[in-house]
Amino acid sequence: MKLTKITACIIFMGATFISCSSDTDDGSSDTGTDTVVVDVEQSNFVSGVSITTVPCTLSDGTVTDCYQIETTGAATDHQMGPWCPDNIADDATAGGIWLEGGVVYDVDGAFVQNMATFYNDNTWLMYDANGDIYTTDTEQECIDAANPNVGTAYQNFCVECLPSYITNLTTTWVIPVTPVLDVTYNFATGPGGPMGGTTGPSTRGIALNGIEFSAPAPVSNILAAYTLAPFDDAGGHINVNQGYHYHAATGISTEIAQADLHSGLIGYAMDGHGIYGRLDSNGDAPTDLDECLGHYDDTRGYHYHVDEAGANNFINCLKGAYAL
Template sequence: MSKLTLILFSTVLLTLVNACNKDDAETDSDATIVNVTPANFLTAGLVEPITIVSKTLSDGSTADCYKIVVNSLASDHTMGPWCPSNISDDASKGGIWLEGGKVYDVDGAFVKNMATFYKDNTWMMYDATTGAITKTSTKTECEEAANPNVGAQYRNYCVECLPSYVANLSHTYYLPVTPKAASSAIAFGNGPMSNGPSSRGLAFNGVVFDAPAPTSVILAAYTLAPFDDAGGHINLAAGYHYHAATGLTTKIAQADSHSAMIGYAFDGYGIFERLDADGKEYTDLDASRGHTDTTRGYHYHVDAPGNNNFINSLHGEYVL
């Protein structure tokens, strides 16, 4: 064998070895698969015991899935308040608002200064004489003011819907017992004609991690629908639901310095807090906001609360 032939043979062999190693690495990226643990869900948030049923996944296959029926109310933290009552109220009397990647306290001063904040003098959500803030006070007003086609009579209203309005509401969700990686990331749906789920997953208290709040639509009607300090608020169809993770829900601490677990995405992969135990953000997340380790397998880390977002897409198949 000539020297040139030997060099060419060695190059081809090295290329094949590297290719095999690459394939092995890609295969190993999902080698650790962690099943959903139903005991992680708080019983106070469940309407009935969690059961296993067979369901069709988004790739057409069938799989064992947990059927989780929840009451859509948080049992592990106080819900509300949302709207302060007077422009003299401090932050303890109101919730938060998410704007431009930042979290703002909805205190009396915030409401008073909305015309300046949004550079629009139409905003006037309080009585100039008494300082009383105009806000919904009944279930009917909640329903009408939270409507996307809200009438002019609710212009400059702070929308506050109370837990008592949805006390008898329940929702059923399904999580694959064993997460199944999809061939490519699955985009979330946005509207009745789109593919993919809209909501992102479930907190351990059974409350849904929802799609980004339509803040531009809310503001366009000259209404404000604040979130409470846990990042949640109420509408009559969805019940109580989250639009941001602020660290107030039940979490499961990890034995290493990894961030705590706070729930599951609808593909069955775990959702964890954004920062690790040292307060550092993960820098190796994929486009879905997930990555893999040998302890937790593939899992997600939530976005910053000011971004009105949790995760960007699903890594795995979900229940249709």
């Protein structure tokens, strides 16, 4: 891990006076302290993630080096799935999870059986007389059912898109090697933008296995179509255009432990600042996070802590400049 200390000093000759100041995590100056900036460390990513150094321009105009990160859109450090149980008698090992109201629920057979009560809507009935759950079985059904305007064709279906549907997909991300604190950037709504001004990308960051930390899943749209698109136990699911991507951090993807009991590194935000787990080794969450869910310490510099898994969220905004 490369640490860069940035210190601005004014020295008046003829008198012994040295004044040093540096940027703090909120962009202000703090006399007498150094600001630690931690570069993105290429070796933190799992084997198989392709990383090259490319020139880039950041949103604040900085011309610098970035890492271009390419993956196949599939996780290699843990199993993907399962998502949908087959029958209402199945236990939690047969299905994934659902995020609702800040809570993580196991999508087992009983959860599917109880959907009408859970959402107080008798339209929900996702299984037949034998208790078998209606599930998408083909790639085309996956594509059709994932369309928010699907109508009634897949009403009461559990949508399960399989890794075999994304064998030819390549996903590319570009993040600055050295983070640059800047204004606060709110995330764009929807994949790909629009960006500009203080609006950044919609993608929150990249896990250490190269998988996207995605924007919140459109749960309201999914439920409005009377479909259920569960996440697997790692907080991810598959879209054939996007590949496998996460909507929650559940502690399954690669995490790098910290020597000082701080929560582990799980990835990098699109501005290059580290994203760490929510809880430290004692099970405590930080209490001094800013509006983006970030703060500063002398070991990791400015960094983020991921939101609770049930929140369908990772971080709230970016404090640093992102690659254009």
